[in-house]
Amino acid sequence: MQDVNIVAYLSPHPLDDDSAKEVEWVSWIPGFNHDDDADGMGVIYNDCNVLLYQSIEKQTTEIVKTAFNNLYPLFENHIIKGLFVWIDLFGITGNEHAIAGYHYDKSKPAHGEYQFNADQRLMAHYLSKNWQDLSANPKVLFTWEHELLHMLDHQLIEKASVYKSSGETSELYKYFILKFREEGFADLYYLLLGNFDEILSIEQAKTAFLKLNMDVKKKMKETGVFPEEVYKQYDYYELGPWLILDCLRSFEGGFHEEHIENALQKIGKKEAMPREEIFRIIQIALRMDIKTVLDYFKKLQLPINQVTEEPN
């Protein structure tokens, strides 16, 4: 096992001299003590609250460590020296959908350093007693496995981001398609453990994708620009992992078909695959390049009678 430095830190820290201290920014924290500090420095400095800040950092660090260990075989051949999780306790980022994130643009794979963030809502879960109840918070429980898979996927995320920055409608559309791969890849671990929410099968995922895709194309035709609001629907989390499994059935000459069928049978029964099998599938999915993904999505949109078997 590599010696990896895993650090979760509050920033700005409530006790920093230069952090603007508004009690309401931190008083949302479950367990926050509203009594004044014994030295009269204000509630933010109350000893109980100081302990609370420390425990937030410590607990988050431990949870990330556990997720890292859960996925460790996947990281064996990677240089990983440090994982740094910025905890946004003050709610500065305000992304309404993501409770945590991987920052590919701030990470330095060549140095083995990777940057993440976590927000207030995730901390609120961590501070509540039953946050580990799988039936109540299935996704919350796998937050860091999801983000760590993004880290593993760094190269392709970076490549796909070029499509986004181009600003061209056709390139933005490709970025939208690639997003299903990106989030689908990060959610593979979750699905292969037999967890899923609204989408129950590959067929259902395909149908939902085709409907969404038709809407997007219609809007693009009408306005000439890519409808950015489509990102707010966040369908690629739900559909993505199923579509990746479908793509893997024919990937590399159909070599993995049987393996994927076994996985689908297990998932159908909400059973977890053996971990080494899960890691094998994730490793295969990591080999999918942008062309493979775009070709797969193109083929999905063809009428059934036009789909011919193409060599990979």
Ligand SMILES: [Zn+2]
């Ligand atoms: Zn993600």
